[in-house]
Amino acid sequence: MIKEFTSEDIEKLEKLYRAAFVNSLGGFKSVVLIGTTNSQKHENLAVFSSLFHIGANPALCGIIVRPSEVPRHTLNNILELKQYTINHITDSFYVNAHQTSARYDENISEFKEAKLTPEYIDSITAPFVKESKIKFACQLEQKIDLEINGTILLIGKIIYVSIPDNCLMTDGSVNLEAAKTITVSGLNSYHTTKKIGSLSYAKPATWPKEINL
Amino acid sequence: MIKEFTSEDIEKLEKLYRAAFVNSLGGFKSVVLIGTTNSQKHENLAVFSSLFHIGANPALCGIIVRPSEVPRHTLNNILELKQYTINHITDSFYVNAHQTSARYDENISEFKEAKLTPEYIDSITAPFVKESKIKFACQLEQKIDLEINGTILLIGKIIYVSIPDNCLMTDGSVNLEAAKTITVSGLNSYHTTKKIGSLSYAKPATWPKEINL
Numbered sequence: 001m002i003k004e005f006t007s008e009d010i011e012k013l014e015k016l017y018r019a020a021f022v023n024s025l026g027g028f029k030s031v032v033l034i035g036t037t038n039s040q041k042h043e044n045l046a047v048f049s050s051l052f053h054i055g056a057n058p059a060l061c062g063i064i065v066r067p068s069e070v071p072r073h074t075l076n077n078i079l080e081l082k083q084y085t086i087n088h089i090t091d092s093f094y095v096n097a098h099q100t101s102a103r104y105d106e107n108i109s110e111f112k113e114a115k116l117t118p119e120y121i122d123s124i125t126a127p128f129v130k131e132s133k134i135k136f137a138c139q140l141e142q143k144i145d146l147e148i149n150g151t152i153l154l155i156g157k158i159i160y161v162s163i164p165d166n167c168l169m170t171d172g173s174v175n176l177e178a179a180k181t182i183t184v185s186g187l188n189s190y191h192t193t194k195k196i197g198s199l200s201y202a203k204p205a206t207w208p209k210e211i212n213l
Numbered sequence: 214m215i216k217e218f219t220s221e222d223i224e225k226l227e228k229l230y231r232a233a234f235v236n237s238l239g240g241f242k243s244v245v246l247i248g249t250t251n252s253q254k255h256e257n258l259a260v261f262s263s264l265f266h267i268g269a270n271p272a273l274c275g276i277i278v279r280p281s282e283v284p285r286h287t288l289n290n291i292l293e294l295k296q297y298t299i300n301h302i303t304d305s306f307y308v309n310a311h312q313t314s315a316r317y318d319e320n321i322s323e324f325k326e327a328k329l330t331p332e333y334i335d336s337i338t339a340p341f342v343k344e345s346k347i348k349f350a351c352q353l354e355q356k357i358d359l360e361i362n363g364t365i366l367l368i369g370k371i372i373y374v375s376i377p378d379n380c381l382m383t384d385g386s387v388n389l390e391a392a393k394t395i396t397v398s399g400l401n402s403y404h405t406t407k408k409i410g411s412l413s414y415a416k417p418a419t420w421p422k423e424i425n426l
Contacts, residue, residue, distance in 0.1 A: 003381060004335075005374040010272050017385030022269035024387035025349060025374065027301055028396035028406060029266070030240035052265040053242070054277055055362040056235035059223050064267055064275075088240055091409050095421050102415035113417070122217075136238060142361055148354060148368060149268040155361060161218040161238065168216055172230030173399040174237035182409065183241035183396055186386040189411040189426070193241060193396060193404035196304050201401070202315040204326070208308050213402070 023049075024186030031184035033097055034063070035085040035111075035118070035127040036077035043118055043127050045110040046074045047097045049184050051086065059158035061086070061138065066151050073106050078154060082140040083125055087132035090180035094190045096131075124160055133179040136161040169213040173198075236262075237399030244397035246310055247276070248298040248324075248331070248340040249290035256331050256340050258323040259287045260310045262397050264299065272371035274299070274351065279364050286319050291367060295353040296338055300345035303393040307403045309344075337373055346392040349374040382426040386411075 013021065030051045036044045054060040065075045078084050089097045099114040111118045117130035124137045138156030145152055167179045176193070183191050199208040223231065243264045249257045267273040278288045291297050302310045312327040324331045330343035337350045351369030358365055380392045389406070396404050412421040 001378045003376050003378045005376075007370070007372045010371065010374070011270070013385065015270070018272075019269045020385035021381075021387065022272045022371065023266055024389065025272075025347070025371065026264050026266050026274055026299075027243035027245060027347075027394050028241055028389060030242060032240060050265055051239050052263055052275075052277065053236055053239050054359065055279075055364060056232045057224070057228070058362065059231070059235045059238075060362060061239055062265075062277075064265065066268075086239075094409060095412060098412045098421045099415050102417045104417050108417075134238070134240075142359075144357065146267065146355075146368070149271065149273060151268060153366070155359070157220070158223060158235065158238065159220045161223070163216050163218075165214045165216045168234075172226065172233035173402065174234065176237065176241060176398045177404075181240050183406060185389045185406075188414070188424075189386065190409045191390075191406035192409055193398075193406050196307060196395065196403045196405060198402040199308060199311045202312050204315045204317050204321075208311045211401075 020186055028183045028185055028191065031089055031097070031182065031190070033087040033089060033100065033116070033129050033132065034074055035087060035129060036074050036081070037126055038077045038080055042107055043109045043111055044073045044077055045100050045114065045116065045129070047100050054155060060141065061156055061158065063154050064151050065154060075152065078140055079143070081125060083137065084156065085124065085126045085128045085135060085137045087129035088134040088179060088181040090133065091182055091190070091192055092180070093131050094182055098188065121162065122160065128162070134163050134167060134174065134181060171213060173213060175213070233399055241396045241398055241404065244302055244310070244395065244403070246300040246302060246313065246329070246342050246345065247287055248300060248342060249287050249294070250339055251290045251293055255320055256322045256324055257286045257290055258313045258327065258329065258342065260313050267368060273354065273368055274371065275366055275368050277364050277366055288365065291353055292356070294338060296350065297369065298337065298339045298341045298348060298350045300342035301347040301392060301394040303346065304395055304403070304405055305393070306344050307395055311401065334375065335373065341375070347376050347380065347387065347394060384426060386426060388426070
């Protein structure tokens with residue numbers, strides 16, 4: 001049986017039900033930990049599922065921040081120091097990652113509370129997550145207020161990447177499964193993945209072929 | 214061994230290598246087919262991996278469109294008629310979905326070329342993909358030009374949803390695995406998923422518990 005919803009049906013849904021529903025409608029999402037610090041060197045760590053690719057040259061990614069929700073310390077820190085780290089999550093610490101979404105006071109470090117380890121690399125001032133295999137740092141390039149619903153789009157330029165060499169394929173793609181990176185659906189369901197296949201560049205007169213990376 | 218990249222290293226990468234690298238750095242992504250039509254009723258279908266959640270009330274999602282790339286017909290159609298459908302992809306037609314990224318001429322239907330079936334539901338004027346289990350329609354609410362790299366953010370309001378009732382959980386979340394929805398990494402690698410667990414709402418003084426949905 002198929003269930004259908006109109007605009008009006010969605011608007012009438014109970015608030016938490018609607019949040020769970022709309023958050024999972026778009027399919028699987030990236031899930032990462034964003035590490036920041038402020039000028040008082042208070043470290044902050046928050047789980048995000050709104051990371052998306054914007055472009056490769058310059059290397060840009062976006063995140064959506066809802067000022068009224070938990071990652072507001074993350075937002076304040078990024079606006080203050082313009083730098084943040086993005087750290088992949090594996091199945092061995094996904095519960096720790098989820099715990100960073102609890103509403104801790106500003107002066108409490110989610111690293112400590114969620115039992116994760118801050119790590120500083122080179123000249124990057126924001127803390128990485130030592131437990132993460134794939135991690136990178138961004139510099140804030142642009143803040144766009146989405147007046148339609150009061151959220152904020154932060155666009156960052158990727159200024160540093162750390163990746164195990166066995167996760168980097170010959171064509172430049174990243175083997176996320178080799179890094180045990182997981183994915184999320186909705187607000188709170190975490191998943192591992194299994195590759196079906198990698199396909200050749202699509203052209204009009206042919207059919208995609210499976211390729212070995 | 215860990216491999217590190219600075220900004221300068223990323224800028225110096227060969228173009229296709231960099232595209233594969235940066236596109237897969239962010240982790241797993243949603244992958245969907247976007248169906249549109251124009252005023253001449255030419256149907257268009259294109260695979261997108263940039264869908265992201267913006268808010269639940271109103272129900273909003275975003276996509277990033279690169280005007281110079283294949284989905285330009287999709288962009289033109291959305292700007293003309295303000296409506297588009299978003300259709301989940303399963304492992305039974307992921308090769309067909311990938312084929313929609315070939316550079317077809319404007320008057321050619323990717324539905325036909327990729328062997329997928331257009332489906333019209335109720336008053337939605339844009340075509341859905343009959344083979345998709347979870348599908349929804351959006352009305353264009355806002356177009357934001359991202360001058361930083363010439364891409365465009367389209368924000369849509371979800372105005373219709375069709376979902377098998379066995380995929381809708383009691384809390385409103387969607388069981389994407391029951392719908393066989395897949396995920397993508399990078400430009401061309403497709404993956405099924407296996408749930409690790411769903412976790413309770415995080416609170417400071419406790420530790421997340423696994424919950425049954």
